[in-house]
Amino acid sequence: MSPKDKSKSEASKQAKSKRDKKGKEKEPETLGDKARQILHEASELAQDLEENDQELAKADICSAHASMESCDEALVIAKGVRPGNPRWRALTIVGKALGRCREPDEAVKMALSFKDEEDRDYILDGIARSLANQQKVDDALEVVKKIESKTRRLHSQAAVAESLAINGQIRAAVQVAEQLGNPEKAGRVLSSAIVTLAKANRISDSMNLLSNIEDEGWIPEALGEVCAALARMKDLPKALELYGGVIKEDHQTVVLAPLVGALVEDGKESMALALIGNIENRYARAILIAKVVGELVEHHEIKKAIKVTEKLDDDVPPDALIEVARGFAELGEVKQATQIAMRLEIKGSRIAALTEIARVLTEKEFYEDALEVTKELERQKARSVEQLRIIKAMAENGHAAKALSLTKDIESPLYQIYSLNRVAVAISGHVFEEFV
Numbered sequence: 001m002s003p004k005d006k007s008k009s010e011a012s013k014q015a016k017s018k019r020d021k022k023g024k025e026k027e028p029e030t031l032g033d034k035a036r037q038i039l040h041e042a043s044e045l046a047q048d049l050e051e052n053d054q055e056l057a058k059a060d061i062c063s064a065h066a067s068m069e070s071c072d073e074a075l076v077i078a079k080g081v082r083p084g085n086p087r088w089r090a091l092t093i094v095g096k097a098l099g100r101c102r103e104p105d106e107a108v109k110m111a112l113s114f115k116d117e118e119d120r121d122y123i124l125d126g127i128a129r130s131l132a133n134q135q136k137v138d139d140a141l142e143v144v145k146k147i148e149s150k151t152r153r154l155h156s157q158a159a160v161a162e163s164l165a166i167n168g169q170i171r172a173a174v175q176v177a178e179q180l181g182n183p184e185k186a187g188r189v190l191s192s193a194i195v196t197l198a199k200a201n202r203i204s205d206s207m208n209l210l211s212n213i214e215d216e217g218w219i220p221e222a223l224g225e226v227c228a229a230l231a232r233m234k235d236l237p238k239a240l241e242l243y244g245g246v247i248k249e250d251h252q253t254v255v256l257a258p259l260v261g262a263l264v265e266d267g268k269e270s271m272a273l274a275l276i277g278n279i280e281n282r283y284a285r286a287i288l289i290a291k292v293v294g295e296l297v298e299h300h301e302i303k304k305a306i307k308v309t310e311k312l313d314d315d316v317p318p319d320a321l322i323e324v325a326r327g328f329a330e331l332g333e334v335k336q337a338t339q340i341a342m343r344l345e346i347k348g349s350r351i352a353a354l355t356e357i358a359r360v361l362t363e364k365e366f367y368e369d370a371l372e373v374t375k376e377l378e379r380q381k382a383r384s385v386e387q388l389r390i391i392k393a394m395a396e397n398g399h400a401a402k403a404l405s406l407t408k409d410i411e412s413p414l415y416q417i418y419s420l421n422r423v424a425v426a427i428s429g430h431v432f433e434e435f436v
Helices: 003-022 031-046 051-067 071-079 085-101 104-112 117-133 137-145 150-166 170-178 183-199 203-210 216-232 236-244 249-265 269-277 282-298 302-310 318-330 334-343 347-363 367-374 380-396 400-409 413-427
Strands: none
Touching (some): 051 413, 071 085, 085 104, 085 117, 104 117, 104 137, 117 150, 137 150, 150 170, 150 183, 183 203, 183 216, 203 216, 216 236, 236 249, 249 269, 249 282, 269 282, 282 302, 282 318, 302 318, 318 334, 334 347, 334 367, 347 367, 367 380, 380 400, 400 413
16 A cells, blocks of 8 residues: 555544544434534544645535535635635535525625635625526626626626526527627527427527527537537428538537437337438547447437447447446446446446446435445546445435445545535435535
């Protein structure tokens, strides 16, 4: 064992020892008290971490308090985190909580109480995003105006517009996009609006908005969703006509991805594979073939999915086998799913396949099976990340006591703290707000 691994192992043992002692203390009276006790325990464990991990842990504990809408406590903790990305991510989440549980004026006042401009801007950004999600458009845009950094203000304004587009407030989203003065940001917003419209089969409105996108990089994704919508509406000739008008191959690949999904959904996987066969780039073809296999798996057509991979001889894209493994996991065939994953030669692909299997099992609430699969992961961080995800899901689905007991089994002391934070939030009746 290397000195670094030995140090981490000792830290993990110390963390377990501390927590065993804490377990003998008086039981809290309410769920809120229990959640706060767990967060206090996490704070104590954080003191034993290396400096950088300490900052990450404190920022995560801050996010936990914010997720529980304990905004005052979250702000106090945030002030103790060293300036940098962990602090600013946490402050954005605090801002989102303020946007939910305080009046906009009061939330802004609390943000402006911070002396540092970046701190203020990240909290204001979180408030604006939260208000936009609540469809309080005017309030959100008023908050955005108070952000001092031009770059951060633009990011926040675009995020508000995109949130409006995703939530179906197309007119408001387009109006905000037009005010951005940035073709790339506006293109992203309009693309999101078009995707929303296309999924609602509003083809005419989608096509009208397409002509407003100035940054051509955002056109393929939007156009692909329009083609997919047309295919779902049985207007395949029009879908293929639009696709045929795309000249650049990298754009063709992006447009084809959602169209392929719609074709497979309609039982036309042969047509999907024929269109993919015209793509010259081997890597792009592999991604699209994996998409076909994934769609077949999604519709429980596992035998068809396997046939597609068999036709490829030795040129089977790893992503396609990952999808087949996922399919077997969906059917509860964990052993077969794991065997397929372990056949993959590249370590990164094996980890991706095993991770996908664990996620499927977690979604099905087969937590013990999912945890067994994580033992096959060859990197400690990958194991810790997936175990954290499983423990969080368990806690949120009514198994908090079991989830809490499992936090001790995570090898990484930092991820033990992350898991404690998520269990605490679940016990309090809230959902941990992850930074996106």
